[in-house]
């Protein structure tokens with residue numbers, strides 16, 4: 001999953017490794033001379049005998065470094081570099097990162113990562129790597145990996161909550177309404193989620209709030225029949241809020257844990273359909289409204305998530321078709337842009353093809369070298 005993005009992130013690691021390679025060389029005579037006698041001593045001692053590094057760090061070299069850094073700005077001073085080398089450390093400088101960060105930005109944008117998200121990732125990678133010194137035991141690759149890990153996790157995990165725990169703790173029945181544009185996989189996701197809940201001991205009823213599209217009742221009925229779930233539906237043209245309300249009543253009367261309410265596919269610009277969502281909110285007051293879109297839709301999915309959230313607040317998102325060859329941009333961007341987490345990934349057309357979204361797992365899989 002998201003292999004293209006994974007390759008590109010690995011390209012960033014290689015870029016940084018390449019550009020810091022030169023830094024691995026000891027400072028030349030000129031550099032050492034510039035740094036003054038104390039630095040030369042520190043450097044010579046450090047090179048000759050790394051076990052003395054701690055002593056070098058703690059005595060005259062330290063004092064000289066302080067003096068030196070007082071006169072410089074953000075750039076590590078010559079002396080700091082000499083000291084870093086003497087103590088077996090490498091300092092990552094702005095110029096080492098310039099080209100790799102540029103390439104990383106291009107790679108993220110090509111992977112459909114939203115602009116503000118890409119900038120946030122770059123800022124945090126830059127911040128955690130600049131001026132960073134590493135021990136010889138730590139490779140530059142490891143340093144890059146940890147910077148990328150933290151930067152990605154920070155944007156992907158925005159607003160994340162434990163879906164199962166929320167279901168467990170909520171008063172029953174829990175009502176979940178699904179929104180999104182046409183054909184992205186809302187109905188299929190409802191059927192999958194009904195199975196996912198059943199696997200964890202929760203009963204559910206489906207309610208078809210898509211009273212707009214001809215054939216919508218038949219489509220969801222097919223899923224309900226296959227899964228052996230009850231379905232609440234009204235005739236085409238009926239009031240979606242009334243259908244979902246009936247679903248809630250039915251669940252309460254029959255001791256069913258969760259109501260899964262479908263809605264017609266709509267654009268956020270369809271005023272009448274968006275007004276329906278507001279009415280559902282008013283009449284049913286759902287516990288959660290989940291926005292469904294396709295991972296393959298990339299930036300479009302991110303923009304739609306934002307537009308839907310603005311028009312009728314969502315609590316989280318489901319990204320379907322993550323099994324198709326998608327760029328990964330939507331999975332990385334949706335939470336940061338909307339402030340609402342991705343809760344599930346759809347990974348195929350079978351009822352079991354749904355995975356609880358775990359930001360840490362996604363980040364690990366994106367930066368894993370294997």
Ligand SMILES: Nc1nc2c(ncn2[C@@H]2O[C@H](COP(=O)(O)OP(=O)(O)OP(=O)(O)O)[C@@H](O)[C@H]2O)c(=O)[nH]1
Pocket residue numbers: 181182183184185186187188189210213216264265320321322323324345346347348349353
């Ligand atoms: N490969 C793949 N296909 C999926 C996934 N989720 C849904 N689909 C397919 O996407 C198509 C559309 O799914 P629907 O569930 O009908 O979409 P919808 O959003 O309810 O559509 P409307 O009712 O028209 O708004 C179907 O062929 C599904 O099998 C997924 O995670 N992976």
